[in-house]
Structures are given as C-alpha cells and as structure tokens.
Amino acid sequence: MRMNRRPLIWFAICYVGGSAAAAGLSSRGVMLAAGAAALLALAAVLCRQASWQLAAACVVAVGLAAGERMWADARNVTALPALLAAAEADGPRAAYAAEAVGTIVSAMEVDGDRVMFRVAADRVHVEGEAAPRELRERLLVHIRLAEQPEQAVAAQWRRGDRVRVAGELTLPAGATNSGGFDYRRYLSSQRIHWLLKAKGTAAVSPAPGPIWSAAALLGRVDSARAWLGARMDILYPSTQSGYMKGLVLGIREDLDPGQFQQFSRLGLTHILAISGLHVAVFIYALGGLLRFVRLTRERILLILILSVPLYVLLSGASPSVMRAGLMAVLGLFAARIGKLKDGLHLLAAAAVLMLAFDPFFIENVSFQLSFIVTIGLITGVPPIRKAMPQWRRGKALLDLAAVTIVAQLVSFPVTIYYFNQFHALSLLANFVLVPFISFVVMPLGAISLVIAIPWEAGGKILAYASHYANDWTFVFVERLSKVDSLRTIWASPPLWWVAAWLTLLGISFYLIGCLTEQANAWQLKAASAADETVPLGTESLLLTPLGAAADDAVSLPRSRGLRISLLSLGFIAVMLLVYAYKPDLLDRRAAVSILDVGQGDSIHIRTPQGKHILIDGGGTLSFRKPGEEWRERSDPFEVGQKVVVPLLMKRGVREIDLLVISHLDSDHIRGLQAVLDTIPVRSIWWNGTIKDAEDARKLLARAVDLDIQLYAAKAGMEHRLDQETVLKVLWPVPATTEAVPVLENQNESSVVLTVQLYESTFLFTGDINSKTEQSIMNHEQQKGGNSLPSSGSISVMKISHHGSRYSTGEEWLKYWNPLSAVASAGASNSYGHPHPDVLSRLAQAETGVWRTDRDGEVRFMVTESGLFMQ
Structure with missing residues (x-):
C-alpha cells in the first residue's frame, strides 16, 4: 500500500485541501468536496493503495480543517453589527465619532504624518449611545499627525500599552475595481473590521499595561x-x-x-x-x-x-x-x-x-509561496540534479543551477497569478x-x-x-x-491553470527521476560487462546472460514510453503557456472600463482585435505646503502605481497602442508616470499645450526620453485603430500658431473624442464645462459633420468634469441623446461631485447613470449584437 509509506504527508494534503475548500467555497461546495474526498478515500482502500485507517484519517483531516475554517469564519464578525449595517447603508463616506479603550497589539508604524497600530479593544463608546459597550473588537488605528514633534511622541508608544483613542470609526475600503486589491477582505483575514481614524497624538491617551502579557512580551x-x-x-x-x-x-x-x-x-x-x-x-x-x-x-x-x-x-x-x-x-x-x-x-x-x-x-501569499516552493525543491531538485552531468569540479555550480531552475519553475505560476x-x-x-x-x-x-x-x-x-x-x-x-x-x-491565470502547471511539474519530476534511474542502471550494467573478460569470436554473443537480454528487451520500450510521456507533458506545458500569455486570443468582444481612481479619470479600452487604449491615468493630489517635507511617507499612495498599473497588468495589457491625455491637470496625469515606467506605450495624443507644473513637465519629458510618438489632438482628426474601432476628435480646435502654447487653466482645452466599437459609440469629454460644450456643438454644426451613430444617439457618455454643476447642460444632452452616462468621481471628494443639478438633468433626459464613487468600476462589453454591462 503505497500511501501507507507516507501517512503524515497524505494527512497534511487532505488537511490543506479541506481548509482551502472551506476558504473558497460555499457551505454546499464544502459538503460536496468532503463527499468527493470520502469517495477518493474509499477508492484508495478498494484499490489497495491505502489502509482503511489511513483513509479514515484523511477523511477526518478534511472534515477537521473545513470545520475549523468555517468555525473561524463564523466567529470572524464585528461585535458592532448594528453599526456595520448603518455604515453599509450610509455608503463609503460613513464615519461615526467613537472612543475605544484597549491594548496595543502590534508594533508602532510611524511614517511621515501617519501613525498606524492595532488595538484589541475591550470597550467602545459610539457617539449617541447611552453608555460604552463592553466587547472584544480589533481595530486598526490611523493617527494623522499635525506637527513634526508628534512623531517622537508616537514612537514612545509600545505594544502592550493600554490606550484610549478618540476618533471616527469607518469601514475599510473594499475592492471597487474588478480584480483590484480588497483592503476590507485583507483586514478581515486578520480579524479586523473597523478603522479608527484620529487627528494628532492628543487623541491618544496611553498608559502602561500588564508587564507579563503576551502583547507586552x-x-x-x-x-x-x-x-x-x-x-x-x-x-x-x-x-x-x-x-x-x-x-x-x-x-x-x-x-x-x-x-x-x-x-x-x-x-x-x-x-x-x-x-x-x-x-x-x-x-x-x-x-x-x-x-x-x-x-x-x-x-x-x-x-x-x-x-x-x-x-x-x-x-x-x-x-x-x-x-x-x-x-x-x-x-x-x-x-x-x-x-x-x-x-x-x-x-x-x-x-x-x-x-x-x-x-x-x-x-497569505507568503504562506502559499513558501510551502509551494519548498515542496518543489524537495521533490524536484533530486531528479533534476541526477539528470544533469555529474562533474566533480563543478558540482557546487550544478547543485545551485538545479535549485535555481526548480525554484523558478515552481514559483512561476504563483508569481504571475499575484504579480x-x-x-x-x-x-x-x-x-x-x-x-x-x-x-x-x-x-x-x-x-x-x-x-x-x-x-x-x-x-x-x-x-x-x-x-x-x-x-x-x-x-x-x-x-x-x-x-x-x-x-x-x-x-x-485561473486557479485551475496554476494547479495544472504544478501537477504537470510534479509528474515531470517523477518521470525524469525514472528515466535517470534507468539510464544509471544501464550504465552500471555496461560498466560491469566491460570489466569481464570477453572471449574472442562470434561465439561470445552466445555467452550473454539471457536474463540481461530479457531485461533490456523490457526496459527499452519502457524507456521509450517515458520519453514519449515527457514529450507529451512538454507539449501540454507549451499549450498552457500560450493560453496564459494570450487568454483572450480568440475573444472578439470589446471592453470599455471606467476605472475607479478616486477623484480623477482613467478609462481603459480593449478593442475587438485586442489592442489597448488608455485615456488618462488618474492622480493623487498633494496638498503639502512648503516646509512640510516631514509629512512625506516612505512609500506614499500613488494611484498609478497602486491602482492603474496593477489593474492593467492583471488584465494582460502588455502594450498600450494609444494613450490619450485629455489635459495636463494632476488628477488626470499623475498616475501616467507609473504607466510609462511599467508598460510600453506606442503613441500619445494630448491637447497640444504645456502646463507650468512639475508633474506635467516630468510626464512629457519621460515620454520624449522613451521615444514615444506624441501627437497634438485637434478637432477633425480621425483614426481607425483596427477594423471595428474608430476614434474621432471633436475638441480642441486647431491652433493658429505653430508654437506650443503654455496654458495653466487646462479644463476647457481637454481632448474630447468619440470611440466607435462595432455599432456602439462612446463619448469622452475630459473636464470641459457648459461653455465649451456649446462651442463643440457649434463647431460640429458649422462643419456639417455628424459624429452621431445612425440611431441618432450615442451609447455611453463620460460626464464632463466629474459631474461639476456647470457641465453636462441640457442642450448638450439633447444633442448627443446618450443612452447611459458615467460620472468618474471620488467616493469622499469634497467638491460634491456629481452635483445634484447634473443628476437631475440626466434624469430628465432619461439617461441611465453610473457612478464610480457609488458603483466602483463601470465596465461595458461590446459585441456585434450590442452593448451590455459586465
């Protein structure tokens, strides 16, 4: 019974499998997985691969692991359920004044003007409630420092201290973009469901805690x-x-x-x-x-x-x-x-x-990589090393090469899945x-x-x-x-692909080991035969042992079969690589994604032929004043590096065929620096102006350094990117001079264009206001052009200037007659975008409205038969 040789390993495999099933499946799915495990265990017993004791232990391992995870999930809930329901109803801006008392249970992180630590609270008092609640709740505390000396004050706090923190309870942000980082889920896996945000060290009252507690140690x-x-x-x-x-x-x-x-x-x-x-x-x-x-x-x-x-x-x-x-x-x-x-x-x-x-x-990614790579090294290095030359002088280098090759092969699927x-x-x-x-x-x-x-x-x-x-x-x-x-x-790639690649490697390591053992056996046999005295003459052939000849007759087909199996696995590996590298090779659907980048714009378009257009890249605004360099964090949040680039890479964007910079305001371009540094860009359209701002100068200079072709977009330009994709520029009008103008107020010079995908048309409007909207309509009427599709309306309009009160006027809506509109605005923006007046005008025009501040990423799929939401 082969499985009985390594009972602990099979028990661990079943335990990990049960835990993974409970983590990724519903209760019904867990029951089905447990049933499948029981059937496999029964089959192993009937096929005499395992004893009934080991089979029973494996089934118990699945049940124990799944039960423990489901029990942990059931207990991993907030002790403030009523407040949670209110926060989910109030939306992303929900914040509740509160005071928490508890023990610091993490190291202090002092970074610029922010301090972070975790508190195991045993008492929480939410404003409006009669009395504090005695409970157990883990909180992630964010302190925003007001002055530089407060850094030294915060650095004195220690894990194990008792603290009283007064601030606002908020929910961690969830994933608002498809495939984006889910901060709420990440904190939930660490049993944290609330952020407690406070201003200044005065909001924290520390005191020494018990000196022999685990936190204090x-x-x-x-x-x-x-x-x-x-x-x-x-x-x-x-x-x-x-x-x-x-x-x-x-x-x-x-x-x-x-x-x-x-x-x-x-x-x-x-x-x-x-x-x-x-x-x-x-x-x-x-x-x-x-x-x-x-x-x-x-x-x-x-x-x-x-x-x-x-x-x-x-x-x-x-x-x-x-x-x-x-x-x-x-x-x-x-x-x-x-x-x-x-x-x-x-x-x-x-x-x-x-x-x-x-x-x-x-x-945990670190947990997964650590165990997967270690398993790969233990099982893969010995057969790979034996298959390599057995040099005496270069033994250390060959050992290192075997370890490096195996580690790369085993970590590859997990690396591309996450990174x-x-x-x-x-x-x-x-x-x-x-x-x-x-x-x-x-x-x-x-x-x-x-x-x-x-x-x-x-x-x-x-x-x-x-x-x-x-x-x-x-x-x-x-x-x-x-x-x-x-x-x-x-x-x-999908998870099944990761599992298939690792399974393929495991089988390949086994087959390589078998081939190597067989080759070594033949070499030993040949060496022993060479050492014997061989009689002269053809009669020596008759002296060959019949057993050895029979062994060779059996081994030769077996060796051939092993080689054929390895070649077949190699072919399957190539097919898996092709699928992973080009998963949408045969997909002829277009996709338009208005990404949630906070208070800014970023739109990604995939054409039916698999080309990529990016319109703007968002940007994190900085309100730091001169002399406040101490506020700078070691790795500040930058929307391009943290949001736009990871999303594009996750979707397999290896090259951007066209980057459209609507205008040079920070909330549209700061994220593009990371894009240029990470993803190749073939050409750029921009509004043909220069802005005297550091981020604008840096972006254009970086584009020139990378030898990217830059084109000033002007009304009347038309470009067919592929057979089903046509771009038309509606604004700005061509300049009367050849010099590139310096323009500080960029909004009214935004690039406005339509993108037609099959029979659906999208209108992208930058940050123009109603005056420029009127100018565009006049310009279109004067030249007698018709940017509207044959149906007399466009499919989707990106609302101008994030839904500013003085944009998206009634005449503009009548002219374009959009079926749907999207407002790109930050969930906590202080401008009131999108403005109620704009939403009212859209409602009167019977235009469906989607909002990134409320709905997260808005994604449209376009086919020959029409357009639908994904």
Missing part, C-alpha cells in the same frame, strides 16, 4: 528589533541601511520603494524576506560556533531548538519564516530523539500546525545573487551587527567590507531590471 521584541535596526543605521549608509535591515532583521519598512521595485521585476523579493535560507544560515552559523566550543551533539541540538524561535521573533515572524522556523524546530527535535525523516514530513507537520493555529494563513510579470533574466539574477547575498552579504551584515553591540568601531570595519558588495548588487540588479525587452506581463 512581544513589545519588548519590537523594542529589540528597533534597537538592532538603529545599529544598522549606524553601520551602513542611508542608501544601504534599509536593505540590510530587511535582509538581516526582516524590517522592510525602510527599504527604498524604487529599489524594491527593481528586485521585484527580477523576482528577487524573496531575498529581502526572511525565509528558510536565512534560518538555515542562522542554524549553520550558530551550530558551527557551538561545535567550536566543543559542546556535545545533544546540547547543540537543544540550544538550536531554543534559539530558532527567538530568531523567528526577532526577524518579524512572517508566515515564510514561521514555516521555516517550525520545520527547523521539528527537524532538530526529531534528530535529537533519533526519529528524523525526510523534509516532506517536516513540511507536512508544519503546514498542519500553522493552519491549526490560524486557518487564515492559507490566504503578473516575469523577467527572462530572473534565472540569471537568482543564480548569481542568491548564493552571493546568502553566504557573503547576509553573514557579513549579521556578524557586523553582533560585533557592533559591544564594539561599534569593530562592527563598522566589518560592515565596510559589505558596502562594496551591496553597491555591486544594486548596480547588477538595476542593469538587469532595465532590460525591459525581456520582461513579460501576464494576465492573472
């Missing part, structure tokens, strides 16, 4: 990490300290965002996260030191067992380092009692223990940098930190050696990451 760990991080700031220059803190201590808050982006492009972010390799280096170094002082094996193992959890805590206790630490402790304990088995058993035990501790771990990009130079970067950083830079950093504790000058001397290593690393990463021709963008 972890607070001391936070202080130790902060103290060690401060030592790193002394040992390394500002350009390197954040990198070294992430590498050695797992403190990633101070890592330069641009530097992180370069590592991310090459698939190197795992180096910056404490993981199994870091734990292995820690155990190796500490074990070597303990052997040097001649401790016994038993004492060394005991010290290592006690030391690994401390290292896990000091390095931040992320899921990846928890997995590695737990595997290490289990392995060391098993070695101490003489029961150590292979790595898969340790991994299985770690998975079950972690999910039993917190079933929400299964949704939507893969760089062809990632293999080279990992091959060179992983050993260099892991066995040179990281040990140097750790040892210099340890030495600097009693002897700062000595630590600086050793750290100085790694300065050059870091400089070389940064130059190497920067140059490789800039080879954009080898960087590919992938749409997020």
Whole structure:
C-alpha cells in the first residue's frame, strides 16, 4: 500500500485541501468536496493503495480543517453589527465619532504624518449611545499627525500599552475595481473590521499595561528589533541601511520603494524576506560556533531548538519564516530523539500546525509561496540534479543551477497569478545573487551587527567590507531590471491553470527521476560487462546472460514510453503557456472600463482585435505646503502605481497602442508616470499645450526620453485603430500658431473624442464645462459633420468634469441623446461631485447613470449584437 509509506504527508494534503475548500467555497461546495474526498478515500482502500485507517484519517483531516475554517469564519464578525449595517447603508463616506479603550497589539508604524497600530479593544463608546459597550473588537488605528514633534511622541508608544483613542470609526475600503486589491477582505483575514481614524497624538491617551502579557512580551521584541535596526543605521549608509535591515532583521519598512521595485521585476523579493535560507544560515552559523566550543551533539541540538524561535521573533515572524522556523524546530527535535525523516514530513507537520493555529494563513501569499516552493525543491531538485552531468569540479555550480531552475519553475505560476510579470533574466539574477547575498552579504551584515553591540568601531570595519558588495548588487540588479525587452506581463491565470502547471511539474519530476534511474542502471550494467573478460569470436554473443537480454528487451520500450510521456507533458506545458500569455486570443468582444481612481479619470479600452487604449491615468493630489517635507511617507499612495498599473497588468495589457491625455491637470496625469515606467506605450495624443507644473513637465519629458510618438489632438482628426474601432476628435480646435502654447487653466482645452466599437459609440469629454460644450456643438454644426451613430444617439457618455454643476447642460444632452452616462468621481471628494443639478438633468433626459464613487468600476462589453454591462 503505497500511501501507507507516507501517512503524515497524505494527512497534511487532505488537511490543506479541506481548509482551502472551506476558504473558497460555499457551505454546499464544502459538503460536496468532503463527499468527493470520502469517495477518493474509499477508492484508495478498494484499490489497495491505502489502509482503511489511513483513509479514515484523511477523511477526518478534511472534515477537521473545513470545520475549523468555517468555525473561524463564523466567529470572524464585528461585535458592532448594528453599526456595520448603518455604515453599509450610509455608503463609503460613513464615519461615526467613537472612543475605544484597549491594548496595543502590534508594533508602532510611524511614517511621515501617519501613525498606524492595532488595538484589541475591550470597550467602545459610539457617539449617541447611552453608555460604552463592553466587547472584544480589533481595530486598526490611523493617527494623522499635525506637527513634526508628534512623531517622537508616537514612537514612545509600545505594544502592550493600554490606550484610549478618540476618533471616527469607518469601514475599510473594499475592492471597487474588478480584480483590484480588497483592503476590507485583507483586514478581515486578520480579524479586523473597523478603522479608527484620529487627528494628532492628543487623541491618544496611553498608559502602561500588564508587564507579563503576551502583547507586552512581544513589545519588548519590537523594542529589540528597533534597537538592532538603529545599529544598522549606524553601520551602513542611508542608501544601504534599509536593505540590510530587511535582509538581516526582516524590517522592510525602510527599504527604498524604487529599489524594491527593481528586485521585484527580477523576482528577487524573496531575498529581502526572511525565509528558510536565512534560518538555515542562522542554524549553520550558530551550530558551527557551538561545535567550536566543543559542546556535545545533544546540547547543540537543544540550544538550536531554543534559539530558532527567538530568531523567528526577532526577524518579524512572517508566515515564510514561521514555516521555516517550525520545520527547523521539528527537524532538530526529531534528530535529537533519533526519529528524523525526510523534509516532506517536516513540511507536512508544519503546514498542519500553522493552519491549526490560524486557518487564515492559507490566504497569505507568503504562506502559499513558501510551502509551494519548498515542496518543489524537495521533490524536484533530486531528479533534476541526477539528470544533469555529474562533474566533480563543478558540482557546487550544478547543485545551485538545479535549485535555481526548480525554484523558478515552481514559483512561476504563483508569481504571475499575484504579480503578473516575469523577467527572462530572473534565472540569471537568482543564480548569481542568491548564493552571493546568502553566504557573503547576509553573514557579513549579521556578524557586523553582533560585533557592533559591544564594539561599534569593530562592527563598522566589518560592515565596510559589505558596502562594496551591496553597491555591486544594486548596480547588477538595476542593469538587469532595465532590460525591459525581456520582461513579460501576464494576465492573472485561473486557479485551475496554476494547479495544472504544478501537477504537470510534479509528474515531470517523477518521470525524469525514472528515466535517470534507468539510464544509471544501464550504465552500471555496461560498466560491469566491460570489466569481464570477453572471449574472442562470434561465439561470445552466445555467452550473454539471457536474463540481461530479457531485461533490456523490457526496459527499452519502457524507456521509450517515458520519453514519449515527457514529450507529451512538454507539449501540454507549451499549450498552457500560450493560453496564459494570450487568454483572450480568440475573444472578439470589446471592453470599455471606467476605472475607479478616486477623484480623477482613467478609462481603459480593449478593442475587438485586442489592442489597448488608455485615456488618462488618474492622480493623487498633494496638498503639502512648503516646509512640510516631514509629512512625506516612505512609500506614499500613488494611484498609478497602486491602482492603474496593477489593474492593467492583471488584465494582460502588455502594450498600450494609444494613450490619450485629455489635459495636463494632476488628477488626470499623475498616475501616467507609473504607466510609462511599467508598460510600453506606442503613441500619445494630448491637447497640444504645456502646463507650468512639475508633474506635467516630468510626464512629457519621460515620454520624449522613451521615444514615444506624441501627437497634438485637434478637432477633425480621425483614426481607425483596427477594423471595428474608430476614434474621432471633436475638441480642441486647431491652433493658429505653430508654437506650443503654455496654458495653466487646462479644463476647457481637454481632448474630447468619440470611440466607435462595432455599432456602439462612446463619448469622452475630459473636464470641459457648459461653455465649451456649446462651442463643440457649434463647431460640429458649422462643419456639417455628424459624429452621431445612425440611431441618432450615442451609447455611453463620460460626464464632463466629474459631474461639476456647470457641465453636462441640457442642450448638450439633447444633442448627443446618450443612452447611459458615467460620472468618474471620488467616493469622499469634497467638491460634491456629481452635483445634484447634473443628476437631475440626466434624469430628465432619461439617461441611465453610473457612478464610480457609488458603483466602483463601470465596465461595458461590446459585441456585434450590442452593448451590455459586465
């Protein structure tokens, strides 16, 4: 019975499967999954692949894991259900004055003018209620600082302190764009359902909490990490300290965002996260030191067992380092009692223990990547390495190549599912940098930190050696990451595709192992035959053992079958890659998406032939005054980098055929900087003016640097992007001079155009007001043009200027007679957009209205038969 050889592994597989089913399926789906598991277990028993005891244990594992997750989901609800219902009814602007009392249960994050920490509240008083409520509610607290000295005040707060916070309770934002980041779901997986926003440190009243509570003990760990991080700031220059803190201590808050982006492009972010390799280096170094002082094996193992959890805590206790630490402790304990088995058993035990501790771990990307890659390395490296040449001199390089290749193959589907990009130079970067950083830079950093504790000058001397290593690393990463021709963008594949790829790899590793074993057996047989004395003459053929000839006769067809199977798997892999890279290859539907970018505009259009148009890119406005540089955050929210680019990449936009910049106001263009830096753009239409603003100058200069063709859009321009897609520019009118004018007030010079997809027409209006609307109508009537479709009305109009009161006039609506209209406005904008007068005029015109502030992303699908909402 094959399955009985590894009972723990099968139990863990079933446990993870049950937890995943409960996390992703409805109650009925979980019951069906459990039933399917029971049938598979019965089949395994009937086919004599497993004993009935193991089959029963596997079914129990599915039930236990699913039941635990469903029980956790049922308990993972707010203790303020009435307030939640009111907030959902009031919409995204809902905020309720409240005061919470509880214990700080996270490290303090002080970043610019914002402080964040988590509170386990035991009392909440909402304004309007008679008395405070005694309850248990986790809150994420946001403090907006008013003055720079408040940063030092907030930095004194510690995990474990008791606090009273007065502010406003709000709901976390959900995903308002299809496929966008769902902050509410993310916080819910950490059992947080409310944000408590306050202004200034005066809103927080801290007091010491119990000194022996779990939070207080972890607070001391936070202080130790902060103290060690401060030592790193002394040992390394500002350009390197954040990198070294992430590498050695797992403190990633101070890592330069641009530097992180370069590592991310090459698939190197795992180096910056404490993981199994870091734990292995820690155990190796500490074990070597303990052997040097001649401790016994038993004492060394005991010290290592006690030391690994401390290292896990000091390095931040992320899921990846928890997995590695737990595997290490289990392995060391098993070695101490003489029961150590292979790595898969340790991994299985770690998975079950972690999910039993917190079933929400299964949704964590770090958890998923850590376990998937570790399984791949354990099962894939041995057969791949045996299939490679067995050189003596280059053994270490071949071992490293096997590990790198397997890690890349196994992590590839998860990487493109979550991060939507893969760089062809990632293999080279990992091959060179992983050993260099892991066995040179990281040990140097750790040892210099340890030495600097009693002897700062000595630590600086050793750290100085790694300065050059870091400089070389940064130059190497920067140059490789800039080879954009080898960087590919992938749409997020379906989950079945990820599972199919990993299954394909598992089967391939098994077949490669079988082929290698067979080849090695033949080589041994040939070697033994060559060592024997062979009689001269043809009669020697008769002396060949009949058994050996029979074995060869059987092995040859088996070898052929294995090779054919591998070739078939290779063909399937190619088909999977083609599907993942071009999932919409045969899709002839057009799509128009008015993205929710807050108070701004960004529209993505996919044509029937698979070309892409982007109109504007949104922009996060900054109201910082001179002298308030301290308010700047290390990685400030920028809508292009955080919203527009991830959405485009998730949808497989590898190239933008046409970028239309309606005008140069910040809420339309700031997000485009990230677009130009990430996604190739073939050509740009803009309104033909210049604005004396930093973001406008920077954007146009970046376009010129990238050698993108820029065209001044003028009324009368018409362009057929493909057979079913026609663009017509209605405004602005051609300038009378050849010089490019400088224009500070850009609204009335917005590019206004129609886009016809099949028989449906969309009107995009920028930020024009009613005066310009009249001018456009006059211009169209004077030239005798007819921009209307044959039906006499357009399909969808993007409402001018986010629904400003003085836009979208009655005559404008009568002229275009739109069937539907969309207002792109921020959910919490202070302008009152869209204005009630505009909504009233649209209602009188019997035009259907969609709003990004209320409805999120508005997406239309267009086919030959018509238009429909998705």
